[in-house]
Amino acid sequence: MKIDDGTVRHIARLARIRVTDAQARTLEGELTTILQWVEQLNEVDTSGVEPMTSVMETTATMRKDEVTDGGYPEDIVKNATEKADQFFVVPKVVE
Amino acid sequence: MANSAASSNLIKSETGDWELVIGLEVHAQVTSKAKLFSGAATKFGAEPNSQVSLVDAAMPGMLPVINKECLAQAVRTGLGLKAQVNLRSVFDRKNYFYPDLPQGYQISQFSQPIVGEGEVVLNMEGGETVRIGIERLHLEQDAGKSLHDQDPKSSYVDLNRSGVALMEIVSNPDIRSARQAQAYVTKIRSILRYLGTCDGNMEEGSLRADVNVSMRRPGAELGTRTEIKNINSIRFIGQAIEYESRRQIEVLEGGGEITQETRLFDTKTGQTRPMRSKEEAHDYRYFPDPDLLPVELSREFVDRLAEDLPELPDQKTDRFMADWGLDSYDVELLVAEKERADYFEEMVGGGAAPKQAANWLLNQHLGRVNKEGVAFEDAPVTAAANISILKMVDEGTISGKIAKELYDLVWETGDDPAKLVEERGLRQVTDTVAIEKVVDEIIAANPKQAGQVKAKPQTLGWFVGQVMQKTSGKANPQAVNAILREKLEIAED
Numbered sequence: 202m203k204i205d206d207g208t209v210r211h212i213a214r215l216a217r218i219r220v221t222d223a224q225a226r227t228l229e230g231e232l233t234t235i236l237q238w239v240e241q242l243n244e245v246d247t248s249g250v251e252p253m254t255s256v257m258e259t260t261a262t263m264r265k266d267e268v269t270d271g272g273y274p275e276d277i278v279k280n281a282t283e284k285a286d287q288f289f290v291v292p293k294v295v296e
Numbered sequence: 297m298a299n300s301a302a303s304s305n306l307i308k309s310e311t312g313d314w315e316l317v318i319g320l321e322v323h324a325q326v327t328s329k330a331k332l333f334s335g336a337a338t339k340f341g342a343e344p345n346s347q348v349s350l351v352d353a354a355m356p357g358m359l360p361v362i363n364k365e366c367l368a369q370a371v372r373t374g375l376g377l378k379a380q381v382n383l384r385s386v387f388d389r390k391n392y393f394y395p396d397l398p399q400g401y402q403i404s405q406f407s408q409p410i411v412g413e414g415e416v417v418l419n420m421e422g423g424e425t426v427r428i429g430i431e432r433l434h435l436e437q438d439a440g441k442s443l444h445d446q447d448p449k450s451s452y453v454d455l456n457r458s459g460v461a462l463m464e465i466v467s468n469p470d471i472r473s474a475r476q477a478q479a480y481v482t483k484i485r486s487i488l489r490y491l492g493t494c495d496g497n498m499e500e501g502s503l504r505a506d507v508n509v510s511m512r513r514p515g516a517e518l519g520t521r522t523e524i525k526n527i528n529s530i531r532f533i534g535q536a537i538e539y540e541s542r543r544q545i546e547v548l549e550g551g552g553e554i555t556q557e558t559r560l561f562d563t564k565t566g567q568t569r570p571m572r573s574k575e576e577a578h579d580y581r582y583f584p585d586p587d588l589l590p591v592e593l594s595r596e597f598v599d600r601l602a603e604d605l606p607e608l609p610d611q612k613t614d615r616f617m618a619d620w621g622l623d624s625y626d627v628e629l630l631v632a633e634k635e636r637a638d639y640f641e642e643m644v645g646g647g648a649a650p651k652q653a654a655n656w657l658l659n660q661h662l663g664r665v666n667k668e669g670v671a672f673e674d675a676p677v678t679a680a681a682n683i684s685i686l687k688m689v690d691e692g693t694i695s696g697k698i699a700k701e702l703y704d705l706v707w708e709t710g711d712d713p714a715k716l717v718e719e720r721g722l723r724q725v726t727d728t729v730a731i732e733k734v735v736d737e738i739i740a741a742n743p744k745q746a747g748q749v750k751a752k753p754q755t756l757g758w759f760v761g762q763v764m765q766k767t768s769g770k771a772n773p774q775a776v777n778a779i780l781r782e783k784l785e786i787a788e789d
Contacts, residue, residue, distance in 0.1 A: 215579055217393055254386065254584040260592040266328050266365030269335030270349035277345045277353050277455065287344040288443070288452035291395040295444040295451065 202240065204232040305472040306514060307541065311549050315514045316541050317521075318471035318507060322484050324463045324494040325438065325502040326369045332437055332461035333360030333403065340500050344454040352459040354398035359587055362387075366461040367591060369493040370410045370435050371601050373463055376487045376608055377430050379414025381598050385434075387588045390580045396440035396453050404464075406582040409434035410591070416467075416487070417610060418479045419628040428480050429468035438462045463494070469508065469518065474537040478530050481505055486609050486632045504528040509540045511548060519544075520554040524561050524568055536561040540568050612637055620650035629658055635672050636662075642679040648686045656686060660703055681706050684713045693717065695724045697769045725771045728779065731763070734771070735779050738762045746784060753786050 209228050213220045220228065274287040283290040306313040331338055334351035351358040374381045386408040389401040411433035418426040440458040442451045465484060471477050485503055488494040496503050505528075510521035522544070524536050539561075544554055559568040607615075612631040616622055622630075631637045636657070643653040661682060665675050685702055688694045694702060694717060705716050717723055725731060738759060739746045749755050756777075763776045781787070 211579075215391070215581070252584075255586070255589055257589060259589060261362055261589040263364040263367070264330070264335065264361045266330050266363050267335065268330050268337040270330075270351075271336035271347045274343065274345035274348070277348045277350075283450070285446075285452065287346070288446075288454055289345075289395070290447070290450045290452055291442075293444065293447075293449055293451050294395055294442060 202233070202236050204229055204236060208232075305476075307545065309545060309549065313514055314511050314541075314545055316472055316474075316537070317469050317510045317512060317518060318473075318477050318537060319469035319521075320467045320471065320477060320480060320508070321506040322465040322467075322481060323438075323504050323506070324373075324465065324484075324488055324496075326366050326435075326461035326463055327492060327494055328363060328365050328369060328461060330363055330365075331459040332363055332366050332435065334459055336459065338460050340497075340502075342456055344452075345456065347456040348458065352398075352455055354400070360403065360585075362588065362591065363461065366435060367410065367593065368597075368601055369461070370433060370463055371593065371598055372491050372605065373465075373488065373493045374411030374414065374433055375598075375602050375605055376491045376493075377411070377414035377416060377433065377465070379430055379433065380412035381593070382408065382410055382412055383593045383595065383598070384408065385410040385591045387435075387585045387591070388582045389585045390436075390582055392580060394439065395451060396442045396455070396458070398440070398455065398458065402437050402439065403585055403588070404436035404582075405434035408590075416480060416483050418476065418483055419613065419624040420476070420479060421625045423624055425624075426470075426476055426479075428470045428476075431466045431468050433463055433465045436462050436464060469510075474534040474541075477507065477537055478534050481530055481533060482632060483609070490606055490608050490634055492606075498528050498530070501528055505533060507533060507536060507540075509537060509544065510554070511541060511544045519548075520556050522554065522557055522559050522568075524559050525571070527561055532561060532563055535566050536568055539566060543568065616640075616650075620644070620654075622650060622654055626654050626658060630654060633672060639672075639679050643683050643686075646680060646683040648683045649690070652686055652690075653682075656682060660700060664703070664707060675707075676710050677703065677706050681713050688713065688717065692772065693724060694722055695769060695771070695773060697764070698722050698724065701769070722770065725767055725775075728775055731767075731771050731775055731779055732783075734763055734766050735759075735776070735783055738766065739783060749784050750786065756780060756784070756786060759784070 206225055206229060209220070209225050209232065212232075213225075278284040278287060278289055281289045306315055326332070328338060330336065331349075331352060334349040336349040336352055337347045339347065351360055371381050385405055387403050388406040390404045390406070391401045393400055409432045413432070414430035416428045416430060418428065420426055438457050438460040440453055440455040442453050444451050446452045467480065471480055481503075485496040485498075488503070489496045494502060498504070504526050507524045507527060508521045509524065510519040512519040522540060524540060527533050527536055540559070547554060558571045560571055561568050609631045613624070613627045616627045616630065617624060630640050640653060640657055643657065644650050648656075661675070661677065664677075665672055682703075685694075685699050685706070688702075689696055689699045702713055702716060702722060705711070705720070706713050709716070742762075745755065745758065749759070759780050760773070760776055763771055763780070764773070
């Protein structure tokens with residue numbers, strides 16, 4: 202499968218990454234190579250094999266339903282570019 | 297087969313009938329003390345960003361750990377929806393950017409949800425039963441909240457809600473009218489509240505719905521749908537569907553095509569409009585969240601939760617109908633809220649006749665509760681007081697008309713009904729001599745009407761009204777009728 206310029210720009214947009222025309226051309230080639238390698242993996246017959254999403258042979262650890270965290274709003278907004286009254290402040294987003 | 301084109305639900309038009317097809321996604325906030333993957337609190341209305349852990353704010357290096365109670369709540373809900381519970385489920389990342397989503401993805405469940413197919417039964421007005429299939433229920437994180445009215449150029453973001461557990465309940469496209477959609481959400485809300493898995497508070501956003509609407513000719517393939525996002529009242533769900541179905545019919549009959557898009561319902565205008573953002577965001581690129589291992593539940597865990605389930609609305613409905621022969625729609629209304637059902641059972645347990653108690657509760661009591669806009673449990677008229685009122689009607693101590701006045705007096709004073717009847721002289725006059733005296737007076741005062749009534753027996757009602765007025769509604773209506781007929785020489789009809 203060949204990745205074209207439009208797909209590169211679509212992915213870049215979804216990931217909120219700005220790419221120059223020159224970068225897009227490079228990425229086209231690189232992403233195409235990666236996908237070709239993945240296509241090679243497709244040659245292995247995996248029917249009946251569960252997809253492996255983790256290398257650990259255990260299942261999820263769980264927490265009790267107890268309030269053990271929170272209560273430090275100043276810390277939460279400390280690194281924000283802009284803040285007011287313990288809120289994060291961002292450019293207006295409204296529908 | 298659920299609900300195929302019942303002709304009553306079709307929308308008539310000059311070009312022929314249209315069938316409305318609706319599917320709903322209900323987002324219900326899970327009742328839990330802490331969030332789905334962190335130990336921060338979930339309480340509504342706290343100071344901004346005061347219930348946020350570093351996990352919820354998506355600080356680098358933080359790892360989510362699942363709250364077991366949220367899993368239990370999802371399983372209980374699945375059992376309540378008569379759905380299949382999946383012992384193994386997987387959390388995925390749903391990727392999109394929005395300022396109130398600090399992670400840049402929502403942790404949700406995609407291909408392996410915790411609950412599979414189920415069913416909800418609706419008892420509609422007029423005795424019709426409608427079955428709505430549930431496709432799935434999955435757990436996911438809620439996003440934070442953006443406030444847009446604080447500043448002309450900026451939005452303010454509060455992450456208190458970020459990471460709170462949500463259940464998304466997805467229906468099949470089995471719903472065929474706005475009324476059914478409303479009944480469906482009402483029923484889901486009722487089941488959740490009985491189970492205690494969601495408080496159902498729609499004003500606070502604990503329960504909200506995305507509504508998928510499309511139109512087709514009866515029996516034809518499904519049409520292109522639009523999705524109306526985030527409606528938080530049952531009334532608005534009805535309005536949004538009514539508007540959107542009319543809009544789609546207009547487009548289709550004008551020779552146009554429906555664009556698959558996300559729309560918003562404007563509560564001020566009662567209209568829907570397309571969201572401005574481009575739907576590129578619909579490319580969510582789901583993949584299993586590498587921070588979380590698959591959830592494995594034991595059969596014993598699920599069985600234990602099943603044993604502890606409370607009696608649910610449908611079981612209550614069956615019991616009320618079997619034990620007391622009540623109408624299915626009345627029962628649906630009675631059991632919709634647990635407090636209401638308990639109140640009704642208290643009335644019947646205290647000796648009120650079931651049918652009479654149901655009518656009285658649904659019309660008189662609920663009517664006043666709704667009119668006053670108070671919570672059901674805050675109504676000042678107790679079940680015991682209502683039992684006493686109905687008993688006095690039954691024994692002929694007071695008339696039906698006086699019963700309603702007495703009810704209002706109890707509401708206002710909080711006094712004992714029997715005491716009020718004595719104090720205010722509300723006792724019904726069954727004494728025929730007293731009634732005869734009033735009847736004689738009225739006939740004497742209205743010779744013209746008395747002369748005509750023989751030819752027109754239907755005007756007898758006017759005389760009954762006069763007598764009731766004169767006796768302040770305290771005369772026994774049967775006695776009044778009999779005496780009037782006798783004096784005016786009108787045969788029993």
